[in-house]
Every structure is written in structure tokens, then in C-alpha cells.
Amino acid sequence: MGKVSAFQIQFDGDREVYNSGDVIRGQVRLELQETKQFRGIYMHWKGRAVVTWTEIESRGKSKVTVLYVAGEDYFDHYITIWGKDRSDIDDTKLELPAGQHSLPFQFQLPTRQLPCSFEGTLGYSRYVARAVIDRPWTFDHVTKRAFTVSGIPYDLNKVQNPLAPVYNEDEKTVCCLCCATGPVSVSASTDKRAYLPGETIYISASLDNKSNRSVHSLEAELIQSVNYYARRDGVGSPGYRTTSHVVTSVVTEACGSYGTAHWDRKPMVIPPLPPCNLQGCNFIDIRYYVKFTADVASTPFDVDIMLEIIIGTIPLKGHCYDSLSSDQPGSSGAPPPSYEAAFGIQKEIRDEHDNEYVFGKLVFTPFYTFYRSTSTVQTHRQSAIEKSTTV
Known part of the structure; x- marks a missing residue:
């Protein structure tokens, strides 16, 4: 990462589990080896369910691979935590000096009921925060972290x-x-x-x-x-x-x-x-x-x-x-219940937008109610x- 030596998302109290309507607070911690110029730093909050698999079908004498896919978004929101907003068309860069920086953020989850976090073989219900250093005309620096949403109670x-x-x-x-x-x-x-x-x-x-x-x-x-x-x-x-x-x-x-x-x-x-x-x-x-x-x-x-x-x-x-x-x-x-990590579940949370230079916790284990x-x-x-x- 060159001049960026550390880049991570921290939630207050190292909290792992949130409910619908909760406000997520924390800091994006950034360490620079020297002064850098960025347009801004923003966070992308996304809750989404995805299902996907492939099937082999015969067509005459040949076989083709057919994709089955489904998906739905529960929220998809951007917030700026430093510098210019990502939607600003002005590409003027701002300087951030060398050293350690702690950039506070807060984001409120939707008040409507959200599905429980789940990581399965062919699909998932996943909630992810991404912090992005916006650098026009070159690749962005990214860090990400998944978190657990408790979901709709089952009575x-x-x-x-x-x-x-x-x-x-x-x-x-x-x-x-x-x-x-x-x-x-x-x-x-x-x-x-x-x-x-x-x-x-x-x-x-x-x-x-x-x-x-x-x-x-x-x-x-x-x-x-x-x-x-x-x-x-x-x-x-x-x-x-x-x-x-x-x-x-x-x-x-x-x-x-x-x-x-x-x-x-x-x-x-x-x-x-x-x-x-x-x-x-x-x-x-x-x-x-x-x-x-x-x-x-x-x-x-x-x-x-x-x-x-x-x-x-x-x-x-x-x-x-x-x-x-x-x-x-x-x-x-x-x-009263507590929340504990699901045994034996560790899922890679990279997606099509990530490259090999992404920071953060890229392996995720959901937490569930446990009495x-x-x-x-x-x-x-x-x-x-x-x-x-x-x-």
C-alpha cells in the first residue's frame, strides 16, 4: 500500500451485533507514512442477500453452463467522513498529513426489520461497512468490515x-x-x-x-x-x-x-x-x-x-x-441471551469490487443468540x- 501503512474500521466497544434501528458508531483509523493528497474519504454501508449457483444443461451435442441468481438490497448508503463528497465532480485534492488519524463516523441502520446475518454454501445475508480513500484517476484504497445483524426474532x-x-x-x-x-x-x-x-x-x-x-x-x-x-x-x-x-x-x-x-x-x-x-x-x-x-x-x-x-x-x-x-x-x-460466534463458519467477504490491496477484516464469522x-x-x-x- 506504499504510503498507507494501516487502514481499518473500528466499532465502539468492539461491538459485533446490531439490531434494526441501532446507530453504529466508531472510527476509521488511518496511518500515513507521509503526507498524502486525496479528494476525500467516504464509507459505504450495504445490507444485501445474494443466492447464486450454476447448472450444466445439454443443448444438442453440446453442454452449457447456466447461472441461477437472486438478490435483494436492504440498504445501500454512502456517508462522507473527511474531505469532499464522492458525488462532487470537483477533482481537487486535499492534503492529509503523515501520522495516525482517527476519523469518527456514525450510521443508523434502517428501522424496518432486517433479516438475520447468514453465511451459507450458495448464498448469504450480509451486512458490510467499507471505507474508501477517494483518489481520482487512480485506484482507491479500501478497507472493509462485516458485522452481524440480529434479525427478526423467532418467537x-x-x-x-x-x-x-x-x-x-x-x-x-x-x-x-x-x-x-x-x-x-x-x-x-x-x-x-x-x-x-x-x-x-x-x-x-x-x-x-x-x-x-x-x-x-x-x-x-x-x-x-x-x-x-x-x-x-x-x-x-x-x-x-x-x-x-x-x-x-x-x-x-x-x-x-x-x-x-x-x-x-x-x-x-x-x-x-x-x-x-x-x-x-x-x-x-x-x-x-x-x-x-x-x-x-x-x-x-x-x-x-x-x-x-x-x-x-x-x-x-x-x-x-x-x-x-x-x-x-x-x-x-x-x-437473558448473549451472542456467540457461530462454530466452524468463516467466510471470505471479498467481492467483485475488491482487489489484492484491500485492507480490513476479510474473513467473517456471524454471531448468534445463545442462552x-x-x-x-x-x-x-x-x-x-x-x-x-x-x-
């Missing part, structure tokens, strides 16, 4: 039957017809349907193995499934894609041939996650499932059960959260011990 009180357990069962004959010896039967259930991040899902299950194959393990996985919607070339026929990944899991040994195995309220802690649906975004829909699997030896035909659950941000009124502890002695319900409890650490430790002893 568990509006969920139908939130305390009802989710139950499913299945069985599968894993041998061919000439040597079938009986099915592998599995049933599984969660203790309820609706949860908060930080809560513990208690999973009960039964395995009745009437086959001559052993069942290596029983495993429950918390699955985040994301539906993406877009249009061909952005304006044509609609399309959709679904991706999923394992957020966390718990696994134990199962049983041998003609045996049984049981889970009685096996705990699995929900880490910091965005709520269901991604309300306010028209192109991304988030769902959560507990996938329970009996891994049958020497065959790809495992027995899988899917249990759909709801993850929200506002606790049930009058409900005592056994897996959460309040700061107030003798109180009931959920304690921390005294039991969370204990449950994590128990799950780690069980995984380490599983064959």
Missing part, C-alpha cells in the same frame, strides 16, 4: 405444540430375500419440538435388531438444511437448491446380532445458530432436523430417521428451561467422552 410462543415430543420410527431388512433373517427396527424421539440455541436436546431411542448383522453405532446429528431459491439468469424460470451439513452430533456403541440398544434422554447441546426460516429474506429458508442413524455392519443400508425441530430466539413464556440457568436465584424461564447454561459445558464434556470411547 417460540407462536410455534404449534412447541412442547410436544417429535417421534418417528422405521425398520429395514438388510439382507437379500434368500437369506433374510429379520428387520432392524428403530424408533427415536426428542423431548420437545421447539428449542433455543444453548438448550439441550434430549433424545430417546430404541433399537431392536432381529438380523444376523451387528449394528456398529447409534448416532444423532443436528442437521442444518438450507433451501435456496433463484431464477435462471436472474430473470427467467425459477429454480431451487438444497444443501445441508452436520452442526453437531452424539454417537454411542449399539449392539450385536439379535440384540437391542436404548437411549434414555441422550443430551445434545445446540450451538449458536441462526433461527429457522431466515425471516425477511425471500431467497433463503433454513430448517433443522435431528437425524438418527443405526449403522448396520457390512451394508450401506443403514436405518435413518428424520425428526424436524424448531430453533428460535424468543423463549416460551412460563416454561421452566431445565437445561438453562437464570442469573436470578429462584427465577423460572430462560436467562448459556451451567449444564452446557458438562454436556459438551460428556459427549466428547462418549465419542472418544466409541469404536
Whole structure:
């Protein structure tokens, strides 16, 4: 960067999470090795959702790549923090002396409800501040920083039957017809349907193995499934894609041939996650499932059960959260939430306007509502011990 040795955006209090209508305050810190001439320094604030993927289609004897894309802006605003406004047609330059400079700024987020920050495989809902040193007739210096918007609250009180357990069962004959010896039967259930991040899902299950194959393990996985919607070339026929990944899991040994195995309220802690649906975004829909699997030896035909659950941000009124502890002695319900970084999510936030000389925090991890409890650490430790002893 030559004469610019440091260029970064700092938010007051190193705050990571903001709500609709909040005023974001901070400073753009700039260090110059010698006096420089600029037209001005401005900030670009943008909230946007983007979905994109490609598909290969056959056209006669050839194949073509087709782009599916969708996007929407939630805000797109510029503010000048030093010198001339970017819209000023006068290219006269102003001098900024060598040394360290702290240029204060403030920006108010729109008061209307904004979707939660989300970083996915095929799309995102992202909020970014960029500071730009405006230099006419040459490339600009840029620094950028993404931040989390908490999003539209997901109220568990509006969920139908939130305390009802989710139950499913299945069985599968894993041998061919000439040597079938009986099915592998599995049933599984969660203790309820609706949860908060930080809560513990208690999973009960039964395995009745009437086959001559052993069942290596029983495993429950918390699955985040994301539906993406877009249009061909952005304006044509609609399309959709679904991706999923394992957020966390718990696994134990199962049983041998003609045996049984049981889970009685096996705990699995929900880490910091965005709520269901991604309300306010028209192109991304988030769902959560507990996938329970009996891994049958020497065959790809495992027995899988899917249990759909709801993850929200506002606790049930009058409900005592056994897996959460309040700061107030003798109180009931959920304690106040905090915000914690999403585990395992680090996204590059460069875009088509950035070059190799961009400053700032270019890797972003969103923060999500999290109701921390005294039991969370204990449950994590128990799950780690069980995984380490599983064959």
C-alpha cells in the first residue's frame, strides 16, 4: 500500500451485533507514512442477500453452463467522513498529513426489520461497512468490515405444540430375500419440538435388531438444511437448491446380532445458530432436523430417521428451561441471551469490487443468540467422552 501503512474500521466497544434501528458508531483509523493528497474519504454501508449457483444443461451435442441468481438490497448508503463528497465532480485534492488519524463516523441502520446475518454454501445475508480513500484517476484504497445483524426474532410462543415430543420410527431388512433373517427396527424421539440455541436436546431411542448383522453405532446429528431459491439468469424460470451439513452430533456403541440398544434422554447441546426460516429474506429458508442413524455392519443400508425441530430466539413464556440457568436465584424461564460466534463458519467477504490491496477484516464469522447454561459445558464434556470411547 506504499504510503498507507494501516487502514481499518473500528466499532465502539468492539461491538459485533446490531439490531434494526441501532446507530453504529466508531472510527476509521488511518496511518500515513507521509503526507498524502486525496479528494476525500467516504464509507459505504450495504445490507444485501445474494443466492447464486450454476447448472450444466445439454443443448444438442453440446453442454452449457447456466447461472441461477437472486438478490435483494436492504440498504445501500454512502456517508462522507473527511474531505469532499464522492458525488462532487470537483477533482481537487486535499492534503492529509503523515501520522495516525482517527476519523469518527456514525450510521443508523434502517428501522424496518432486517433479516438475520447468514453465511451459507450458495448464498448469504450480509451486512458490510467499507471505507474508501477517494483518489481520482487512480485506484482507491479500501478497507472493509462485516458485522452481524440480529434479525427478526423467532418467537417460540407462536410455534404449534412447541412442547410436544417429535417421534418417528422405521425398520429395514438388510439382507437379500434368500437369506433374510429379520428387520432392524428403530424408533427415536426428542423431548420437545421447539428449542433455543444453548438448550439441550434430549433424545430417546430404541433399537431392536432381529438380523444376523451387528449394528456398529447409534448416532444423532443436528442437521442444518438450507433451501435456496433463484431464477435462471436472474430473470427467467425459477429454480431451487438444497444443501445441508452436520452442526453437531452424539454417537454411542449399539449392539450385536439379535440384540437391542436404548437411549434414555441422550443430551445434545445446540450451538449458536441462526433461527429457522431466515425471516425477511425471500431467497433463503433454513430448517433443522435431528437425524438418527443405526449403522448396520457390512451394508450401506443403514436405518435413518428424520425428526424436524424448531430453533428460535424468543423463549416460551412460563416454561421452566431445565437445561438453562437464570442469573436470578429462584427465577423460572430462560436467562437473558448473549451472542456467540457461530462454530466452524468463516467466510471470505471479498467481492467483485475488491482487489489484492484491500485492507480490513476479510474473513467473517456471524454471531448468534445463545442462552448459556451451567449444564452446557458438562454436556459438551460428556459427549466428547462418549465419542472418544466409541469404536
